[in-house]
Amino acid sequence: MDSGSEKMTEAKIRDIFNIAIKNGEKRAGNFLDPAEQQIAEAVARNFPGAGYYFEGGHSEAERKVLVAFPEYLEDQPFFLPIRAIRVIPKDPDEHPSHRDYLGAVLGLGISRDKVGDIIVTKTGADIIVKEEVAEYIGLNLSRVGNVPVSVEEISLKEVATVERSYKEIKGTVASLRLDAIASLAFGISRSKMAPYIKGENVRLNFRTVKDPSAEVKEGDVISAARLGRAKVVEIGGSSKKGRIYVTVHRYTG
Numbered sequence: 001m002d003s004g005s006e007k008m009t010e011a012k013i014r015d016i017f018n019i020a021i022k023n024g025e026k027r028a029g030n031f032l033d034p035a036e037q038q039i040a041e042a043v044a045r046n047f048p049g050a051g052y053y054f055e056g057g058h059s060e061a062e063r064k065v066l067v068a069f070p071e072y073l074e075d076q077p078f079f080l081p082i083r084a085i086r087v088i089p090k091d092p093d094e095h096p097s098h099r100d101y102l103g104a105v106l107g108l109g110i111s112r113d114k115v116g117d118i119i120v121t122k123t124g125a126d127i128i129v130k131e132e133v134a135e136y137i138g139l140n141l142s143r144v145g146n147v148p149v150s151v152e153e154i155s156l157k158e159v160a161t162v163e164r165s166y167k168e169i170k171g172t173v174a175s176l177r178l179d180a181i182a183s184l185a186f187g188i189s190r191s192k193m194a195p196y197i198k199g200e201n202v203r204l205n206f207r208t209v210k211d212p213s214a215e216v217k218e219g220d221v222i223s224a225a226r227l228g229r230a231k232v233v234e235i236g237g238s239s240k241k242g243r244i245y246v247t248v249h250r251y252t253g
Contacts, residue, residue, distance in 0.1 A: 026069040026078040030113035034206035057128040060162040063116040083134035088124035104144040172243035179212035185230035201225040
């Protein structure tokens with residue numbers, strides 16, 4: 001995310017907090033990716049007396065909407081303005097990809113921030129969207145790529161469970177630098193990983209990082225262009241030689 005996009009995101013989030021506080025209400029924005037959620041958390045610190053939370057429609061959601069409110073309304077119920085639709089190819093032998101489903105929805109003229117997670121299954125895809133575009137998508141989405149599809153609205157409780165397959169990688173690193181951990185995760189030498197990071201090909205917790213020496217912590221997510229995504233699930237003790245034990249899950253699906 002460049003500085004211009006970051007400032008625009010900050011401004012939109014400030015507006016959500018300002019309106020919620022001014023009107024004394026709970027206010028929901030559009031979907032934010034994980035990097036934008038981090039920006040929202042930073043902005044929230046400038047609003048003492050305000051509370052907030054994120055909700056994406058299912059337990060493993062990556063894209064979520066921000067709900068902001070004056071703290072005195074914390075226990076007040078709120079009707080979250082998000083819906084779920086199920087898209088099913090009419091030919092069971094056709095299996096569009098995540099990119100295909102996203103492209104088809106955006107091709108209807110819907111902006112990316114109105115669309116949450118897209119969970120591709122063996123029979124189709126469940127898509128989380130803002131309430132105001134759900135009916136429009138249902139009436140107008142007839143094809144995904146060249147594949148005819150049917151669309152129905154489902155409850156959020158019916159959204160398919162996210163199943164992420166991964167390969168567990170255990171090893172030791174000299175330090176918790178990004179280049180060292182990424183080298184272990186993706187099976188590339190540290191000497192090659194460092195320039196790859198400097199070339200802005202790697203994101204740490206969904207934000208582009210150019211410094212190979214950036215520190216990595218347990219729970220961090222590393223995404224590398226053309227290489228995939230990995231999560232640091234455990235940082236253990238040190239070996240007799242002073243190297244640090246690390247366990248990484250590299251996602252394979």
